Amino acid sequence: MGIPVIDLSGAGTPGSPRTAEVARALREACTTSGFFYLVGHGVPDEQVRAQFELTRQLFELPPERREALSVRHSPSMRGFETLGEQTLDAEARPDMKESFYCGMAYPDDHPYVRAGYQGYGHNQWPAELPHAPAQCEAYIQTMLALCRRLMQLLAVSLGLDEHHFDGSDANPLVTLRMLRYPPHPADADERSFGAGAHTDWGAITVLAQDAHGGLEVRMPDGQWVAATPLAGSFVINLGDMIPRWTNDLYRSNPHRVRNLHSGGRARYSVPFFYDPDYLTRIEPLPGTVPEGEVPRHEPCTAGEHLRDMYLKTYGLKAAA
Ligand SMILES: O=C(O)CCC(=O)C(=O)O
Numbered sequence: 001m002g003i004p005v006i007d008l009s010g011a012g013t014p015g016s017p018r019t020a021e022v023a024r025a026l027r028e029a030c031t032t033s034g035f036f037y038l039v040g041h042g043v044p045d046e047q048v049r050a051q052f053e054l055t056r057q058l059f060e061l062p063p064e065r066r067e068a069l070s071v072r073h074s075p076s077m078r079g080f081e082t083l084g085e086q087t088l089d090a091e092a093r094p095d096m097k098e099s100f101y102c103g104m105a106y107p108d109d110h111p112y113v114r115a116g117y118q119g120y121g122h123n124q125w126p127a128e129l130p131h132a133p134a135q136c137e138a139y140i141q142t143m144l145a146l147c148r149r150l151m152q153l154l155a156v157s158l159g160l161d162e163h164h165f166d167g168s169d170a171n172p173l174v175t176l177r178m179l180r181y182p183p184h185p186a187d188a189d190e191r192s193f194g195a196g197a198h199t200d201w202g203a204i205t206v207l208a209q210d211a212h213g214g215l216e217v218r219m220p221d222g223q224w225v226a227a228t229p230l231a232g233s234f235v236i237n238l239g240d241m242i243p244r245w246t247n248d249l250y251r252s253n254p255h256r257v258r259n260l261h262s263g264g265r266a267r268y269s270v271p272f273f274y275d276p277d278y279l280t281r282i283e284p285l286p287g288t289v290p291e292g293e294v295p296r297h298e299p300c301t302a303g304e305h306l307r308d309m310y311l312k313t314y315g316l317k318a319a320a
């Protein structure tokens with residue numbers, strides 16, 4: 001079994017003619033691989049290309065500048081992280097990737113920032129790249145609109161009203177990450193990864209990957225399958241919040257990265273992580289707990305769920 005391709009054309013807005021057909025394809029993907037390629041999404045190639053160009057520029061900044069803008073100096077986890085700073089798979093070596101995190105900017109007097117909710121706050125931008133803030137903000141808005149549409153299609157795929165999730169992201173908890181993977185070292189062992197095996201934690205991830213490949217997905221039968229780059233597509237996957245929301249009907253499958261196919265060059269990727277409002281309740285959706293059974297997960301808020309995951313892979317201390 002491979003990673004399916006879903007074509008969003010003709011289903012891009014509520015009530016559009018292919019809505020039911022795309023929802024059926026989504027249900028199939030979400031109950032099996034939890035991953036699919038999305039084509040016909042309407043995001044201009046040029047906008048994605050510009051994000052990769054910016055990613056390259058970010059990692060060309062001198063190490064001392066990246067250190068000055070480290071996530072360690074940001075209460076909202078925005079900025080640079082260096083090689084080895086995250087370990088996604090606790091059994092593996094630290095990840096061989098560097099990244100830059102940014103997100104929607106929330107002002108310091110926003111109630112969620114004042115409450116210290118993880119992930120809400122301002123960004124850290126390098127002054128050397130003055131176009132970065134507006135460009136990333138535009139990309140985030142494009143991705144947010146796409147994810148809102150995907151949530152509508154997910155609702156239809158679950159037999160719910162198309163607008164069931166509308167309004168669940170009054171203060172979206174979204175993260176744009178730009179990643180650089182150095183070439184896989186010749187002396188790497190079986191515990192060396194660009195990104196160790198992990199599931200994503202949030203609701204939906206929209207990944208733009210470059211043409212080199214290197215992402216691998218574990219299918220329900222345990223096989224690792226390459227997410228071979230498909231020009232013009234995004235790789236979409238569900239994070240752990242969706243199984244929690246669907247009583248494990250929909251899957252968040254493990255994936256990992258090894259930069260093995262780039263001919264000794266760096267690999268770049270740009271994932272966007274979509275989560276609803278920090279305070280959105282994540283509990284089984286109507287119709288997902290079979291008659292006579294008890295829910296498989298404790299209810300929580302989206303924010304509580306994410307905070308637990310960050311603590312796990314960064315060894316951060318719990319926020320007071
Ligand atoms: O770089 C990739 O292809 C995947 C990155 C990833 O899985 C993540 O950041 O969660």
Ligand SMILES: [Fe+2]
Binds near residue numbers: 198
């Ligand atoms: Fe991931």
